[in-house]
Amino acid sequence: MKTSNNHVKRLTDNIITGGIEKDDVEIMLKVRMINLMSIIAILILVPLGIVDLIRGSSTIGIFVLVIAAVIIFNQFYLRKSGDYVFPIYCGISLVAAYFFYALITGGVNNTGYLWYFTFPLFTLFLLGAKRGALVTLLLLFISILFFTMNPSSSRFTVYSTDLKIRFVASYLVIFLFSYLFETLREKAQQKLSLKNVELEDTIAELKESEEKLQKAHEELERRVEERTADLVKVNDQLEKEIKERRQAGEALRESEDRYRVLVEESPFGVSLVGKDGRCKYLNPTFTEIFGYGLEDISTGREWFQKAYPDQKYREKVISSWTSDLRDAVPGEPRPCTYTVTCKDGSEKIIHFRPVTMETGDQFVIYEDITERTQLEAQLQLAQRMEALGTLAGGIAHNFNNLLTGIMGNTSLILIDTDPTHPHYKRLKSIEKLVDSGSNLTRQLLGYARKGQYEVRALNVNLLMKEIADTFALTKKDISVHQELESNLHGIHADQGQIEQILWNLYVNAADAMPAGGELFLRTTNVTDKDIKDKPYKVKPGTYILLTVRDTGVGMDRKTTERIFEPFFTTKGLAKGTGLGLASVYGIVKAHGGYIDVDSKKGKGTTFSIYLPALKKQGPENKVTPETIERGKEMLMLVDDEAMILEVGQEMLEMLGYTVIQAKGGEKALTLYKKHKDVVELVILDMVMPGMGGGETYDQLKEINPEVRVLLSSGYSIDGQAKEILERGCDGFIQKPFNMKQLSQKIREILDKEHS
Ligand code: ADP
Ligand code: MG
DSSP: OHHHHHHHHHHHHHHHHTTOOOSOHHHHHHHHHHHHHHHHHHHHHHHHHHHHHHHTOHHHHHHHHHHHHHHHHHHHHHHHHOOOHHHHHHHHHHHHHHHHHHHHHOOGGGOGGGGGGGHHHHHHHHHHHHHHHHHHHHHHHHHHHHHHHOOOOTTSOOOOHHHHHHHHHHHHHHHHHHHHHHHHHHHHHHHHHHHHHHHHHHHHHHHHHHHHHHHHHHHHHHHHHHHHHHHHHHHHHHHHHHHHHHHHHHHHHHHHHHHHHHHHTOSSEEEEEOTTSBEEEEOHHHHHHHOOOTTTOSBHHHHHHHHOOSHHHHHHHHHHHHHHHHHOOTTOBOOEEEEEEOTTSOEEEEEEEEEEOTTSOEEEEEEEOHHHHHHHHHHHHHHHHHHHHHHHHHHHHHHHHHHHHHHHHHHHHHHHSOTTSHHHHHHHHHHHHHHHHHHHHHHHHHHTTOOOOOEEEEOHHHHHHHHHHHHHHHOTTEEEEEEEOTTOEEEEEEHHHHHHHHHHHHHHHHHHOTTOEEEEEEEEEEEGGGSOSOSSOOOSSEEEEEEEEEOSOOOOHHHHHHTTSTTOOSSHHHHOOSOHHHHHHHHHHHTTOEEEEEEETTTEEEEEEEEEEEEEEOOOOOOOOSSOOOOOOEEEEEESOHHHHHHHHHHHHHTTOEEEEEESHHHHHHHHHHHTTTEEEEEEESOOSSSOHHHHHHHHHHHOTTOOEEEEESOOSTTHHHHHHHTTOOEEEESSOOHHHHHHHHHHHHTSOOO
């Protein structure tokens, strides 16, 4: 029901609008109006025309129908073309024509003119004020023309002048009001549309600004996004940097820790002095070396004052230190060595390595090289001694052979010379000179450490006493005090050499006390633990300590440092040889001992000698008889020197022996093979070219294991004599020897029971 209603409404609407659809309400109203009028006209005209035709008035009927057709055509045109202006003109023209027709014909009851009053109303509405006015006035003009013409025909109606005037006036009034009304409306309309345009403009502007705003908003959002992205990036970068810094910080702390440990645990002293001269840091080793802490030396100045109390030395150190500092490039070390006085007053030799850093701070490394320097000096001394020892040994060897010849010859002549003979005294003095000559070579050999031959267990107390007693006899103005350990350990040593040590020390003491004085001799048992604070390393074990102290002139430090050097003497070459203490030193070393000296100028001197001890007490020492002993056995004399062979043979024959001579080792062996059954003893020289004493001894032993051999030498290469003696050789005689010494040695061996 509702839909069909809607359908009818739409259809009627379509008919009334003529199919035109426009937004403009006014135009649509005009179209509706013309269409409605047209439809009403058609609905009236078509039946009217048909009635006219039926009634016989065909002209009118056809006319009416034609007009209706025109209106219908007009309708179709409107619908087809959508142009509403032409149909409006056409419609108005038709209405005007119809109104005029009604006027001239008088219409129904002569009231045709009344329709005229509606004409301005819709014409002005439909055509607007100006055109409507023109069309309205045109119709009025035509009507006035008709009125004035006043045609006299039955077809036309005649109106009274009064009516005509009233008609025109009324028409004009209606036209005028309609015109005014329309003009006002149009103006209002215009204003409205102007307002509308303004409004539209405003809206457009608003739209535009809204768009702009939108754009700006978008731009803003884009920028915000960009900024945010940038910020995120920067933030990431920042986080990375913070992480890196933290890592770098940790690495720094780690390396700082490492370096701190390194500096604190360093075996070297380390100090850091600021640019202003203030001490910033001292490591524990620094304080260990010098005893000074930061509280002792807060500035470099204070350090120099304390470390170098001697003004002259201090000035020297400061000037070379500052000049070094001035020239040094940052980071370049400038090593130097000075003697520093420590807090406890002791002096130390210090190697400095100062480095100036980029900051201007000074970093100094200190190495205590006191011990090393001392050891180096000792090593140098030892090397020098070694070289001199080789030289001394060589000289002693040759001299001893010469002296043996002189001694032998002198002994031989002396035997044949009566003590009353004028030459006897001279010969005795030659014997004495040879003795002091051999003494000299003995010192040389002692120093060269090559004189260690007959090593036996010894009681040092007895030796000490014996020599002291002899010494006391010769030096009456010196009182000797002995303080000997009652159960002193024995030692393993060469008796002659220990005597040599003691004799040298006593003689030196006597020389130091020319106007007399006191000599204190002491022996004590000690162990390595008692030998403390020495520049040398002590081998563990028990030792005996011999102390020889005098109250003599003493020595200054410089002298003390040199006394063990061979040929160092302060006594002048006429009196001193400078070999005494050198040989003492050599002998002590050769016996594995140590020697110290303590002396002060004007206060006397103390020598301390440590010798390795035997576990048991020392035995009784051997005492040699003073007489010449003779024999009748057959002996073989082996030597490389013809002179010694000759003199030796004569000496032995004079003692009653039969002698076979052998020049050199090889000869000795061939001869011994031949005569081994008759030869009772071989006197064998040790140093010979070709086959030496050692090898000859071994070969002899092979030929006859029972062979008896007396070794003879003025010189021993690196303890060879000692070795041969240890291999079972029966005895040793030191060249040069005299008749008495030789005779006793031979009998000592020959009279010994064969083991
Ligand atoms: P010499 O006695 O021939 O001079 P030494 O080697 O025995 O040679 O001694 C070397 C130096 O040591 C001596 O010249 C002397 O200056 C010094 N000397 C040795 N012993 C003493 C001492 N007991 N008192 C003072 N000075 C000594
Ligand atoms: Mg001396």
